[in-house]
Each structure stands twice: as C-alpha cells, then as structure tokens.
Amino acid sequence: MGDLTRRAWLGGLSATGILTATGVARAAMGPNDKFDLVIKGGEVLDPSQSLRARRDVGIRFGVIEALDPEIPATRAQRVLDASGKLVLPGLVDLHAHTYPYGSAIGIPADETVPFSGVTTVVSAGDAGANNLAALRRHIAAQTRTRMFAFVHIANNGLSAFPVAELYNIDHAQVEACALALAENPDFALGVKVRMSENVIFKHGVEPLKRAIQACEMSGRPAKIMAHIGGVETAELMSRILDLLRPGDILTHCYSGAPNIGGQFTNIVQGGKLLPAALEAKRRGVVFDIGHGGGSFDFTVAEAAIAQGAPPDTISSDLHVFSGNTPGMPFLPWVMSKFLPLGFTLEQVVAMTTAAPARVIDRGAKLGTLQVGAPGDVSVMEWVEGPVGFVDTRNNTRSGSAYLKPVHTVNTGVVFGRPFQSPFAVR
Numbered sequence: 001m002g003d004l005t006r007r008a009w010l011g012g013l014s015a016t017g018i019l020t021a022t023g024v025a026r027a028a029m030g031p032n033d034k035f036d037l038v039i040k041g042g043e044v045l046d047p048s049q050s051l052r053a054r055r056d057v058g059i060r061f062g063v064i065e066a067l068d069p070e071i072p073a074t075r076a077q078r079v080l081d082a083s084g085k086l087v088l089p090g091l092v093d094l095h096a097h098t099y100p101y102g103s104a105i106g107i108p109a110d111e112t113v114p115f116s117g118v119t120t121v122v123s124a125g126d127a128g129a130n131n132l133a134a135l136r137r138h139i140a141a142q143t144r145t146r147m148f149a150f151v152h153i154a155n156n157g158l159s160a161f162p163v164a165e166l167y168n169i170d171h172a173q174v175e176a177c178a179l180a181l182a183e184n185p186d187f188a189l190g191v192k193v194r195m196s197e198n199v200i201f202k203h204g205v206e207p208l209k210r211a212i213q214a215c216e217m218s219g220r221p222a223k224i225m226a227h228i229g230g231v232e233t234a235e236l237m238s239r240i241l242d243l244l245r246p247g248d249i250l251t252h253c254y255s256g257a258p259n260i261g262g263q264f265t266n267i268v269q270g271g272k273l274l275p276a277a278l279e280a281k282r283r284g285v286v287f288d289i290g291h292g293g294g295s296f297d298f299t300v301a302e303a304a305i306a307q308g309a310p311p312d313t314i315s316s317d318l319h320v321f322s323g324n325t326p327g328m329p330f331l332p333w334v335m336s337k338f339l340p341l342g343f344t345l346e347q348v349v350a351m352t353t354a355a356p357a358r359v360i361d362r363g364a365k366l367g368t369l370q371v372g373a374p375g376d377v378s379v380m381e382w383v384e385g386p387v388g389f390v391d392t393r394n395n396t397r398s399g400s401a402y403l404k405p406v407h408t409v410n411t412g413v414v415f416g417r418p419f420q421s422p423f424a425v426r
C-alpha cells in the first residue's frame with residue numbers, strides 16, 4: 001500500500017468513527033421501528049434545554065432518538081418504568097478516583113453506579129505519564145462508565161501513601177506529561193496537580209508552573225485541575241489562584257482543611273473571600289467542589305457563595321477512603337447538600353450534567369437528553385422529609401429533601417438488568 005493510499009484509508013476510518021460517535025450517521029427511524037429502550041412516565045429535568053416536564057425517553061442504537069410526551073409501549077423492545085421519578089441526563093462526575101488496582105485509593109467506577117447515578121466520570125490525576133496507558137487499556141476499556149482523565153504532573157500519578165507524589169519535585173516531568181496529553185487527546189483532558197503542603201511540601205508554585213507548562217507544550221487545549229486545601233501559606237493560595245487560566249479548574253474550592261502547621265490558608269480566610277479568588281472566578285476559572293473525605297466545608301462554601309464565588313461544577317472526589325466517611329461523597333448526596341445552601345434542583349443538576357460536560361469538551365452531547373445524545377440517563381427519586389447533612393469538618397446542615405438514585409442507563413443499557421442479546425452496545 002503506497003503512502004497516499006494508506007493515509008486516505010486511515011483518514012477514512014477515523015472519519016467513520018467520528019460520525020458514529022456523534023450519532024450523525026445513525027439511520028433514521030421509521031414509524032414502525034422499535035426503540036431498544038423507552039424510559040416511561042417520569043418527570044424529565046434537563047437544564048441543557050430548560051426542560052422540566054413529563055416526557056418519555058426513546059433510545060435506539062445507544063442514542064436518544066425521541067423525547068416525547070408519550071411514546072407507546074408497543075414501540076419499545078423494553079420499557080423502564082420511571083413513573084413518580086425524576087429523569088435526569090446521565091450524571092457527569094468531574095473528580096473521582098477510578099483507577100482500581102493501579103492506585104491505593106482507586107475504586108471501580110461501575111460498582112459505585114447504584115449509589116451514584118454517574119454515567120461519565122473523570123479520573124482526577126490517578127495516573128501520570130508512567131501509568132496512564134494502563135489506566136486507559138486495562139481500566140477505562142473494561143468499564144461501562146464513560147471515563148476521561150486528568151494526567152498527573154507527577155510521572156508516578158497520585159500516590160499518597162506512604163509518601164505523597166510531589167514531596168520530591170523530580171517526579172514532575174513536564175515533557176513526559178505533555179507527551180501523554182498529546183498522545184491521548186480523546187481521553188486526557190489536562191493536568192492534575194495537588195498543591196496542598198502535605199503533598200508538595202515546600203515547593204511553592206513550582207508544581208503548578210510545571211503543570212501549566214505541560215499543558216502548553218502538549219499543543220492541545222489542555223486544562224489544569226488544581227487541588228487546593230491546606231496549602232503552605234496564605235500568600236501561596238493567592239499565587240495559585242493568580243496562575244490559573246480561564247477554563248482551568250480549582251477543585252476542592254471550598255476546602256476548609258488546615259495546612260501542616262494548623263493554619264487555615266483556603267480561599268476564605270477570616271470569613272473573607274480572597275480577592276484573588278474573586279478575580280479567578282471573574283476570568284472564568286471553574287470552581288469545582290471535589291467533596292471527598294476532607295475537602296468540603298459548609299462555612300467556606302457559604303462565605304464564598306455570598307461573596308461572589310458560587311460553584312460551577314459539583315463533583316464527588318469519591319475514592320476508597322472518602323466513600324467511607326460521614327460526609328458520604330456520592331454525587332447525588334453531594335448535590336443534595338447544595339439545596340439548603342440556596343440552589344435550585346435545576347441548578348444542582350446543571351452543575352452535574354451540562355456544566356461538567358462543557359469542561360470535558362470531548363465527544364458529542366454529554367450531559368443532555370437532547371435527541372442525538374448518547375443514551376445516558378439517571379433516574380432519581382426525590383425523597384422528601386427532614387434530612388441532615390455533614391461536611392468534612394463536622395459542620396451540619398439540615399435540608400428538606402434529597403436525591404436517591406434508582407436506575408442508571410449508560411448508552412441505552414440499564415445497569416443491574418440483563419443485557420439485551422446480542423449485546424451490541426456498552
């Protein structure tokens with residue numbers, strides 16, 4: 001095969017793949033064609049199209065084909081009863097740790113689905129340049145939950161135990177990280193860097209500077225996900241904020257964790273939002289929750305929100321340790337904590353669907369139930385009654401309702417139900 005022919009052939013292959021992935025090339029449905037799955041009788045709440053109404057969702061070939069007031073059951077191969085339930089776009093979790101067997105804190109994303117309702121998850125820096133390929137080939141490829149990743153600036157990835165990944169700054173290799181980004185543009189969203197004193201010790205802004213260099217060197221539109229909480233000094237917090245670029249992500253944005261010396265060096269200090277935090281917010285830095293086991297403080301959140309820095313995305317930071325803490329950082333539970341903080345259900349759903357999908361910016365129509373989107377749906381129960389929430393610093397708040405996952409559908413296939421035969425989609 002000559003070079004030209006070969007290039008044309010390879011080019012043709014990739015074009016076909018893109019068409020299929022976006023759903024553009026799917027066959028039109030005839031009036032008598034059946035949907036593979038109809039989610040019936042629920043109240044659809046989809047902030048991406050400002051929709052909250054009784055709708056049936058028709059899915060065929062893994063893609064949403066119809067969102068109608070009524071789809072007759074006779075047009076469905078299978079029906080999922082959602083009456084009395086909320087039907088949301090599949091939830092998108094921008095910060096979790098989903099590298100089981102490859103990391104000391106990793107969990108298998110699929111196993112958490114009954115408690116999370118998540119259909120798309122981002123591995124937040126579990127892998128660095130040395131072990132990203134294994135995350136992609138051995139974990140993401142075997143996982144039904146859609147997975148993307150931030151590549152850690154440390155070659156060895158997020159490795160907290162027994163010594164954190166950036167105590168030795170030599171782990172942060174710009175070229176290796178940039179190459180990993182450049183080689184995985186469909187999977188790798190950018191660079192993760194943990195800036196807490198107990199991770200980087202006395203390295204100041206150097207880890208973040210290297211992470212930004214790696215993004216720039218990759219030649220891709222790569223983003224930073226900067227983890228804060230307990231940074232070395234109050235001044236360092238402002239320097240971190242000043243370095244973040246529009247579109248970069250500040251995760252654990254409402255952390256109230258102290259540094260090694262017990263000082264509180266977060267975005268709210270002495271009850272006041274740092275000017276640098278407000279500036280970052282104004283220039284388009286994404287404020288992400290990353291609740292986790294030690295990174296969400298109601299008092300920080302309330303002050304920041306009141307002073308002009310509300311969250312953009314709500315994420316769980318779920319891993320093997322945080323999942324067993326009283327704050328219970330499963331995404332619907334974390335979402336529910338924002339209701340007593342004054343956010344509407346629509347806003348909370350937007351911050352776990354359309355908003356993180358915009359940050360991911362890969363593939364077509366994630367975080368929406370629009371026709372042509374992947375058949376990713378989270379069916380939730382809206383449970384009313386007094387409910388108590390706790391953050392990661394033992395502050396409590398009470399609410400009047402919470403979201404409870406009932407069914408999760410990924411690419412048209414319901415978790416926990418027998419697969420259709422043949423099992424043509426994920």
Ligand SMILES: [Zn+2]
Nearest residue numbers: 095124292317
């Ligand atoms: Zn994390």
